[in-house]
Amino acid sequence: MDINATLLGQMLVFGVLIWFSWKFIWPPLTKAIEDRQKKIAEGLAAAERGQTELQSAHGEAQVIVNAARDQAKKIVDQAHKREVEIVDEARSTAMEEGKRIVDSSRQDAAQEKSRARDELRKDVASLAVAGASRLLQREIDPKAHADLIEQLAREIEGAKA
Amino acid sequence: MSAAEHAAGPANSTEYITHHLTHLKVGEGFWSFHVDTIFMSVLLGIVTLGLFYTAGRKATVGVPSKWQAFVEMVVEFIDTTVKEVFHLDRSFLAPLALTIFVWVFLMNAMDLLPLDLPGKVAALFGIHYWRVVPTADANTTFAMSLTVLLVVLFYSFKAKGAGGYIHELFTAPFGSNPVLWIPNFVLNLVELLSKPVSLAMRLFGNMYAGELVFMLIALLGAGVFTLTFGSAFGFFGQVAMGAVWAIFHILIITLQAFIFMMLTVVYSAMATEHH
Numbered sequence: 140m141d142i143n144a145t146l147l148g149q150m151l152v153f154g155v156l157i158w159f160s161w162k163f164i165w166p167p168l169t170k171a172i173e174d175r176q177k178k179i180a181e182g183l184a185a186a187e188r189g190q191t192e193l194q195s196a197h198g199e200a201q202v203i204v205n206a207a208r209d210q211a212k213k214i215v216d217q218a219h220k221r222e223v224e225i226v227d228e229a230r231s232t233a234m235e236e237g238k239r240i241v242d243s244s245r246q247d248a249a250q251e252k253s254r255a256r257d258e259l260r261k262d263v264a265s266l267a268v269a270g271a272s273r274l275l276q277r278e279i280d281p282k283a284h285a286d287l288i289e290q291l292a293r294e295i296e297g298a299k300a
Numbered sequence: 301m302s303a304a305e306h307a308a309g310p311a312n313s314t315e316y317i318t319h320h321l322t323h324l325k326v327g328e329g330f331w332s333f334h335v336d337t338i339f340m341s342v343l344l345g346i347v348t349l350g351l352f353y354t355a356g357r358k359a360t361v362g363v364p365s366k367w368q369a370f371v372e373m374v375v376e377f378i379d380t381t382v383k384e385v386f387h388l389d390r391s392f393l394a395p396l397a398l399t400i401f402v403w404v405f406l407m408n409a410m411d412l413l414p415l416d417l418p419g420k421v422a423a424l425f426g427i428h429y430w431r432v433v434p435t436a437d438a439n440t441t442f443a444m445s446l447t448v449l450l451v452v453l454f455y456s457f458k459a460k461g462a463g464g465y466i467h468e469l470f471t472a473p474f475g476s477n478p479v480l481w482i483p484n485f486v487l488n489l490v491e492l493l494s495k496p497v498s499l500a501m502r503l504f505g506n507m508y509a510g511e512l513v514f515m516l517i518a519l520l521g522a523g524v525f526t527l528t529f530g531s532a533f534g535f536f537g538q539v540a541m542g543a544v545w546a547i548f549h550i551l552i553i554t555l556q557a558f559i560f561m562m563l564t565v566v567y568s569a570m571a572t573e574h575h
Contacts, residue, residue, distance in 0.1 A: 141439075143331070143334070145337055148333060149337070149341060160352070161396065163353060165356075168375045172376060
């Protein structure tokens with residue numbers, strides 16, 4: 140151990156080192172560290188905020204989807220109801236129409252039937268007159284025996300009926 | 301790497317060790333300077349501050365470079381250590397602790413250089429004596445511990461005021477009875493002065509002894525060129541023990557740097573506490 144003026148020199152050196160470190164090294168380094176800490180904290184907070192926002196957006200989307208689903212269901216139900224209505228309407232219309240057609244044809248048939256009957260009656264009268272003339276070998280005045288023929292025709296008709 | 305290579309140098313072990321323990325000295329008596337100690341400590345101080353200064357200047361808030369990350373890790377570690385012990389404004393004490401830790405560590409680390417290498421390099425410049433570990437010179441360790449004492453006194457005055465501190469010197473720890481003033485003061489003086497002495501002697505003793513052990517290990521292989529069984533044994537002893545001691549020394553140099561820093565912080569913290 141040889142203590143001499145080196146001690147004073149070393150104190151000076153140490154002092155200068157401390158001063159330099161105090162003034163020029165420590166402040167920028169701690170500032171960088173603190174700024175980065177702040178930045179990281181902000182980033183984490185932003186991430187958390189984003190997470191929350193995403194969650195709420197998910198919720199909102201769910202609500203919208205549910206509403207749309209309800210709407211769609213309502214529309215489909217309405218369409219079903221309308222379909223049934225239309226089918227019913229069509230059915231009743233068709234039935235009425237069919238009934239009308241059947242009625243008119245029935246009317247037509249009745250008319251035809253009575254017309255044919257009249258004709259037939261006329262034919263029977265003339266046939267009866269012709270037959271009787273041949274039987275009697277002479278002319279019969281249809282007018283003189285109209286009552287008789289008419290009665291005959293009615294009997295035939297009655298037998299037929 | 302060993303005494304054997306000192307062909308033109310020392311003739312025996314005593315001379316080898318003496319040579320290695322001699323400073324490059326200019327001046328006479330007290331007014332002399334150890335040029336090697338001052339040169340090496342200034343050089344390592346510049347290296348320390350330069351590396352940290354460039355890191356500080358290029359420090360970005362974004363993704364840090366590896367070097368910046370390392371420097372910030374050291375800074376953070378020291379800041380945390382200081383914060384745990386010292387509860388006042390640490391804008392001065394923390395950089396002081398950083399300076400002590402890194403500077404002392406680097407100066408201690410010079411002990412890990414091959415023992416004869418610095419001497420050989422110095423010899424190229426025509427210098428015959430060159431001790432490379434500044435902390436194995438008591439001048440360095442006492443210079444540091446006395447500076448720390450000044451810092452401790454500064455914190456004492458700052459925390460208690462001149463009157464308060466002087467009052468405490470005479471009235472603590474026994475009491476304020478006038479009869480006890482002298483014993484109080486003597487005890488406080490011893491306590492105060494024991495701090496720099498223990499700080500300086502601990503670091504100096506560790507580094508000096510470490511250096512000496514390296515020299516003794518180096519002497520083991522001194523006779524390797526005589527090619528006897530004993531010299532071969534000695535050579536392998538040098539390699540094995542040198543490796544073990546060097547690895548162990550990595551722990552010691554870090555630990556001593558940390559202890560010096562930590563005690564500085566603790567003494568400063570004690571100075572600001574009221575009794």
